Amino acid sequence: MDLDALMLARIQFGFTISFHIIFPAITIGLASYLAVLEGCWLKTRNPVYRELYLYWIKIFAVNFGMGVVSGLVMAYQFGTNWSYFSDFAGGITGPLLAYEVLTAFFLEAGFLGVMLFGWTRVGPGLHFFATIMVALGTLLSATWILASNSWMQTPAGYEIINGQVVPTDWLAVIFNPSFPYRLAHMGMAAFLVTALIVAASAAWHLRRRNDTPAIRTMLSMAMWMLLLVAPLQAVVGDFHGLNTLKHQPAKIAAIEGHWENKPGEGVPLTLIGWPDMAEEKNHFAVEIPRLGSLILTHSWDGQFAGLKEFPPEDRPNSTVVFWSFRVMVGLGLLMIGLALWAAWARRRGQLYSSMPLLRFALYMGPAGLVAMLAGWFTTEIGRQPWIVYNVMRTADGVSRHGALEVGVTLALFVVIYFIVFGAGTVYILRLIGKGPQIDAPPEGGPGEAQTPSRPFSAAPDSDDIAASGRTDQG
Amino acid sequence: MGIDLALLWAVIILFGILMYVVMDGFDLGIGILFPFIPDKEDRDVMMNTVAPVWDGNETWLVLGGAGLLAAFPLAYSVILSAFMLPLVFMLLGLIFRGVAFEFRFKAHAHRRHWWDKAFIFGSFTATFFQGVTLGAYMHGLPVADRGYAGGALDWITPFSIFTGLGLIAAYALLGCTWLILKTHGELYDRMRQLARPLTLVLLGVIAIISIWTPLTHSAIAERWFSLPNMFWFAPVPVLVLLAAYYLLRFLNEDPHAGPFLLTLALIFLGYSGLGISVWPNIIPPDISIWQASGPPQSQGFTLVGALLIVPLILMYTAWSYYVFRGKVVTGEGYH
Numbered sequence: 001m002d003l004d005a006l007m008l009a010r011i012q013f014g015f016t017i018s019f020h021i022i023f024p025a026i027t028i029g030l031a032s033y034l035a036v037l038e039g040c041w042l043k044t045r046n047p048v049y050r051e052l053y054l055y056w057i058k059i060f061a062v063n064f065g066m067g068v069v070s071g072l073v074m075a076y077q078f079g080t081n082w083s084y085f086s087d088f089a090g091g092i093t094g095p096l097l098a099y100e101v102l103t104a105f106f107l108e109a110g111f112l113g114v115m116l117f118g119w120t121r122v123g124p125g126l127h128f129f130a131t132i133m134v135a136l137g138t139l140l141s142a143t144w145i146l147a148s149n150s151w152m153q154t155p156a157g158y159e160i161i162n163g164q165v166v167p168t169d170w171l172a173v174i175f176n177p178s179f180p181y182r183l184a185h186m187g188m189a190a191f192l193v194t195a196l197i198v199a200a201s202a203a204w205h206l207r208r209r210n211d212t213p214a215i216r217t218m219l220s221m222a223m224w225m226l227l228l229v230a231p232l233q234a235v236v237g238d239f240h241g242l243n244t245l246k247h248q249p250a251k252i253a254a255i256e257g258h259w260e261n262k263p264g265e266g267v268p269l270t271l272i273g274w275p276d277m278a279e280e281k282n283h284f285a286v287e288i289p290r291l292g293s294l295i296l297t298h299s300w301d302g303q304f305a306g307l308k309e310f311p312p313e314d315r316p317n318s319t320v321v322f323w324s325f326r327v328m329v330g331l332g333l334l335m336i337g338l339a340l341w342a343a344w345a346r347r348r349g350q351l352y353s354s355m356p357l358l359r360f361a362l363y364m365g366p367a368g369l370v371a372m373l374a375g376w377f378t379t380e381i382g383r384q385p386w387i388v389y390n391v392m393r394t395a396d397g398v399s400r401h402g403a404l405e406v407g408v409t410l411a412l413f414v415v416i417y418f419i420v421f422g423a424g425t426v427y428i429l430r431l432i433g434k435g436p437q438i439d440a441p442p443e444g445g446p447g448e449a450q451t452p453s454r455p456f457s458a459a460p461d462s463d464d465i466a467a468s469g470r471t472d473q474g
Numbered sequence: 475m476g477i478d479l480a481l482l483w484a485v486i487i488l489f490g491i492l493m494y495v496v497m498d499g500f501d502l503g504i505g506i507l508f509p510f511i512p513d514k515e516d517r518d519v520m521m522n523t524v525a526p527v528w529d530g531n532e533t534w535l536v537l538g539g540a541g542l543l544a545a546f547p548l549a550y551s552v553i554l555s556a557f558m559l560p561l562v563f564m565l566l567g568l569i570f571r572g573v574a575f576e577f578r579f580k581a582h583a584h585r586r587h588w589w590d591k592a593f594i595f596g597s598f599t600a601t602f603f604q605g606v607t608l609g610a611y612m613h614g615l616p617v618a619d620r621g622y623a624g625g626a627l628d629w630i631t632p633f634s635i636f637t638g639l640g641l642i643a644a645y646a647l648l649g650c651t652w653l654i655l656k657t658h659g660e661l662y663d664r665m666r667q668l669a670r671p672l673t674l675v676l677l678g679v680i681a682i683i684s685i686w687t688p689l690t691h692s693a694i695a696e697r698w699f700s701l702p703n704m705f706w707f708a709p710v711p712v713l714v715l716l717a718a719y720y721l722l723r724f725l726n727e728d729p730h731a732g733p734f735l736l737t738l739a740l741i742f743l744g745y746s747g748l749g750i751s752v753w754p755n756i757i758p759p760d761i762s763i764w765q766a767s768g769p770p771q772s773q774g775f776t777l778v779g780a781l782l783i784v785p786l787i788l789m790y791t792a793w794s795y796y797v798f799r800g801k802v803v804t805g806e807g808y809h
Binding site for chain 1: 525526527529530532533535536537539540541542543544545547548550551552553554555557558559561562565566568569570572573575576577580581620621622626768769771772775776779780783784787790791793794797798
């Protein structure tokens with residue numbers, strides 16, 4: 001591999017976006033979870049829900065902050081590193097991003113302060129409203145950015161005038177062919193990510209005999225979510241795959257390691273193997289006859305394009321996406337397995353006590369994140385060599401920087417992201433480890449003329465502060 | 475269509491950047507003032523004055539970027555790729571600053587000082603490179619074939635380094651007067667003392683930039699001193715002196731919101747001075763907002779949203795500030 005400026009710019013984008021997407025995914029899931037918890041608290045006045053709200057909002061705050069600062073980088077990277085793409089396609093990606101800022105980012109940021117610190121400053125109804133606005137903001141944000149990404153995957157509603165993309169039909173731009181599938185797939189992924197983290201947190205406490213009603217509620221809610229969404233995600237994923245086959249057949253061929261069709265014969269499903277881009281074949285392939293046809297054409301001997309039907313310079317890297325796809329699907333199947341096992345244990349009254357189940361749930365904690373990243377690797381590497389599919393090549397969109405500048409900034413991003421977001425992850429795990437506090441006072445400063453004296457934390461969490469007897473918790 | 479979309483968009487983006495400079499200006503100013511206030515409790519209070527709003531304040535920077543991409547894709551791509559390095563340094567600074575808000579309170583006591591340092595370092599870095607970028611932008615950018623045609627380090631000039639340092643002074647005064655508004659007691663007294671030298675430093679910065687800019691930028695000098703423009707421009711220095719005079723007078727009394735509002739006036743005047751120097755170009759020295767415009771379909775589509783939603787944003791932002799109004803004091807049971 002040639003580490004030229006283009007490759008470095010791609011690695012930089014891949015690195016920064018991969019780190020970034022982790023936080024919004026958790027934010028999307030947690031914000032909705034918090035809205036549900038607060039709604040349940042207001043409706044039932046069962047303190048368990050309030051306890052859980054005040055517990056998860058601390059984690060939400062840390063995670064949200066990391067999402068904000070890593071997202072800011074993305075908004076500028078289109079220009080710093082992909083200036084020819086931005087000049088070419090800014091007429092479409094720009095307005096979509098601008099609408100994301102206007103409708104989503106400001107909504108989240110504007111109501112976040114009240115959500116985090118306003119528990120005692122505004123009435124319960126207004127506070128609930130703030131939580132809902134933040135949750136709505138996270139969902140709107142995902143909608144706009146996925147419209148933009150989907151347009152780059154399956155462009156529609158535009159024409160090219162004087163070398164620039166000009167929108168002709170905004171509805172066609174936004175509701176481009178892959179958008180509904182990607183939105184559903186990613187939205188559900190965010191919910192799965194969060195459900196698995198919540199379940200793993202509960203499992204960790206239960207395994208340590210920290211068995212409280214709040215922790216049981218956590219596990220129960222997470223497992224219901226998983227049971228509902230994990231199987232549905234498989235169905236949506238199948239639809240998404242068929243959509244990709246229609247619009248990006250080279251991506252599907254690369255995912256399946258499918259090089260060529262044999263006359264009159266169905267396509268096998270290659271379970272495992274090692275696609276070799278140079279030799280144009282799979283090594284060590286384990287195949288199931290006709291299953292590829294069955295999955296992708298829903299018929300016994302249907303055929304779909306093999307990689308050899310595309311010129312070598314238009315082929316995505318099959319070695320990578322073959323495996324990233326299998327990681328995603330494998331983890332998805334394990335999620336369904338966990339959901340079914342938990343449902344069965346629930347029926348037998350063992351949901352909170354089955355040690356093997358709890359251990360499985362604990363290990364599956366990061367599975368949602370890994371599966372989501374693997375899915376994004378698949379769809380993004382699978383659409384290469386195009387930055388706008390069949391319209392602009394990635395190599396033509398990159399800024400003309402030297403490898404040195406791109407390399408230096410990449411190195412800075414890598415070092416700083418690992419330090420900063422590594423520390424953040426430690427703090428989040430520490431917060432999770434503390435568990436919900438039954439007597440946690442509500443956040444917000446004690447008096448009218450006060451702002452909370454400790455931002456972004458809903459309970460004393462650093463040891464010295466607890467020891468100093470601070471009772472505020474804002 | 476009779477509407478000048480490019481003009482409207484230039485106004486919206488200028489407004490967004492002004493909102494950012496003002497609002498994140500006082501957030502960053504608090505980080506710049508941190509080294510002067512070693513006491514942990516005071517630092518807690520300082521951070522808490524902006525904790526509920528810093529994220530919204532920073533969002534104006536994203537709006538500036540996204541608006542530029544939507545309305546003037548050429549300007550977005552040329553300016554951002556030209557200033558890749560200072561912008562990346564700024565973004566990394568903002569990362570340290572942003573996470574410090576939360577991490578500072580999650581760290582164990584013996585490690586907290588690291589996040590204090592990260593907050594200081596991040597605030598200084600972000601501010602300095604914003605100022606550097608601004609100064610380098612005033613210099614102008616060579617463009618060829620719709621791309622930036624200069625070198626990766628062209629942004630480093632004595633003038634841009636000076637504007638970087640100058641912005642640190644401006645944000646420090648914003649942060650200082652914000653704290654006069656939001657605190658009381660010792661911290662308030664300390665800020666009131668600091669505000670005077672900071673005001674004088676900022677006045678000096680404005681004076682030097684006002685002399686230096688036309689000396690080294692003949693195009694801007696021509697713009698300033700040609701006849702119809704001079705009438706527009708003449709009130710700016712007068713108003714700057716007036717604002718500074720009242721600011722210093724306020725500091726003799728027992729001020730509340732006055733110094734902050736007058737600092738806002740100073741920032742606004744400096745900003746408008748820079749705007750007059752460049753207008754109507756968006757990529758100095760010679761690409762205008764009309765030449766850099768994206769498709770009118772894109773500008774129009776986004777304009778509808780901006781005109782409908784920005785007033786709403788201003789309303790709920792104001793509400794959030796209202797909810798957290800009043801002086802911030804140290805938590806009860808703290809001492």
